[in-house]
Amino acid sequence: MDTLSDASLLWTRTGWRGDAGLDVAGGRIAAQLPAGPGGHGDWVLPGVPNLHSHAFQRAMAGLAERQTHPQDSFWTWRETMYRIAARFDPDSLQAVAAQLYAEMLEAGYTTVCEFHYLHHAPDGRPYAEPAAMSQALIAAARETGIRLTLLPVLYMSGGFDRRPLSARQRRFGHDLDGFLRLFEALRAGEDERLRVGVAFHSLRAVPPEAMSAALAALPAGIPLHIHVAEQIGEVQDCLAVRNARPVEWLLEHAPVDRHWTLVHATHLTAEETAGIAASGATVAICPTTEANLGDGLFPLRAYLDAGGAWGVGSDSHISVSPVEELRWLEYGQRLHTRHRNIAVGGEGDSVGETLLHGTLASGANASGQAVGVLAPGMAADWIALDAQAPAFAGAQPADVVDRWLFSGNRNLVREVRVAGEVVVSAGRHRAAETIAARYRHVVARLLAD
């Protein structure tokens, strides 16, 4: 089946269209067609890009909610994360990533930007095949059908003071030459659903001259991601060593433009907020992880007012749902300001529409792929919401997106396609049972070690 023309409604930048179908060829949308006679009547939207993922962390969801320190924080959570990270090998990484990616597809994410730093064996030595862990992620993406932007992470030092990596960080590390070899090897395998970019782990993990040298050596136009300003402690350390706040430093010393994605960017001055917006970079906001880790709230309203680009990521995967990310992005602002309807658009868009437009619009730049819009030449990646669900009773086009994002807890995604291929139908991934069975087995062994 290569065509959507069954009288569903199509979401576009200017609202729902009832008069168009989609013709698909080679995984792309070939043309918009006149709609055919009545069919299921779903609400059809572009798949949601997931801008930030550490796949292995899916296996520790729910395992860090017990007090380990009188003042638990991001830094105590990181201890649990390192302990579990140390147990992965390529097979277990593939099993966990496949479960995660199937869950993402069922939830309506069709592209994932994988911020991947688990490169080497647990003792820090490269695998015989140095890209083995990256290949495990690529294999998981292929198994599930999700579109992948793989971002191998450059991770060189343990702090702003350039201390060497700790024993537990050693499997994350590369020198620049080794990293560039990994990047080139992965890049040679790009295909219709796989794009390779690069991530700098953070300013504390990449010294300034290494970042410059990497940027000089890398091809122009690839997606570049970096964790920045997630924690107050990081802001303070950066100020102490580099005499500037993290975002301030980055905007001044790196060629930040629309190819860059700044992950979190939680702690910003007004100047930094405006500076990111003006640069054209995307902010990857991760509301559920930032809440779980106690990071803080992104200054959403000011950033929207400055015209900034942004999207969401599920990051640590304590939640795997664009609904929960977008809902709580808005709700966090409401709790803080004690007003309602914060993320409203300039053209009468509702909160849901503004949030969805924002996160779709950033997908192409952040992922380096032709996603986020259903139009000729773009990827045939879409999700169909179940118009028969009780949540849509009496729905009008103008309230469909708000109902999806702000009504109830059932997953309303009925069908999902990536590159035209059906990967989820009746709400279930085509290989959900097999992937889940392997996941249960692998994780039980992983946690028992």
Place this chain on the structure above:
Amino acid sequence: MDTLSDASLLWTRTGWRGDAGLDVAGGRIAAQLPAGPGGHGDWVLPGVPNLHSHAFQRAMAGLAERQTHPQDSFWTWRETMYRIAARFDPDSLQAVAAQLYAEMLEAGYTTVCEFHYLHHAPDGRPYAEPAAMSQALIAAARETGIRLTLLPVLYMSGGFDRRPLSARQRRFGHDLDGFLRLFEALRAGEDERLRVGVAFHSLRAVPPEAMSAALAALPAGIPLHIHVAEQIGEVQDCLAVRNARPVEWLLEHAPVDRHWTLVHATHLTAEETAGIAASGATVAICPTTEANLGDGLFPLRAYLDAGGAWGVGSDSHISVSPVEELRWLEYGQRLHTRHRNIAVGGEGDSVGETLLHGTLASGANASGQAVGVLAPGMAADWIALDAQAPAFAGAQPADVVDRWLFSGNRNLVREVRVAGEVVVSAGRHRAAETIAARYRHVVARLLAD
């Protein structure tokens, strides 16, 4: 089937028990039995009490997320709510409540405290059967099997200044005699799954002498609920007219004890926080609604330190899930304090265990029913979590509750019983299709009017 004895694990105040089954008679737990031979191996917990519900609002979930005012707030949201409230009659109320209660059961709520103020016809005149709207809620509860504590609401004035009810509030109103007649009529219909209490809408809607007169006329020991201190505006108005903050006034002028449930209690001084805890009253916290309405954050940590009783309610039903309520109760605190693991117990309980113990422990007082503990003499109301779900891969008893509350978005509730009767199996309510079909029809008509 009257017995649970298939080697599932039972949640108790002191942890999971693997050595006990449950024998049920007359809807109550008759005895704890030795566990039988291995069965499905679910995780079995008491059903969660939902301490606060306005059933009709389920039909407007997702319909108030569009800007109607330059500074949208609780008060602009209330306009939408009044407009939709005006459209209900007993049949449509039953259809909407049945859908809602089926959703609650599927999510793991087995008892609902219904704070019911939609008493009369839209023009404010009583129905020929004055309890018709209450009877619609009772019928919806019977259809779905949920345990109901019905709280007819006394609503007399439109503000602290005793202004009369507005045209749109008139269908909520009673004089005291009419209200007491309604209460007595409903009370005569109590049965194993139905208890009748009373709610005072709020301090602004019930003048002091009316509250005193009602309390003098009502039987002792019934559940008493009241909305209090949800909004800063309400605190200011109360201060201006009664020369005290709402909770301060209530603790001073009403015999607040364990039979009372204070709904929201968001804006508290340290003295008020300690005062509620000392009174034995329960606070019904409604995290998703309080976020949607921009109310603010309840001072959870201080209240836990004072030993206060609390539970959760889904209130406006923009979410119907104890998972989302409890998760975001904790996450709101983390975002505010920038620390993790705030609601931890004194005895090494994890965040999930502390939250679940708290909300279960308050159920009996708040609902006036024998719920919240699986022990002889208590209601046979329980939920079984699906131990085969990927979210429980490699689970140990000590992390089951955290995984339920802090991992992913799938509903993990497999089976639900109320008074021993299976109402949800394989995650679906026994009448889900029929109830949903009627709901879609009724809501489409309701919104089209």
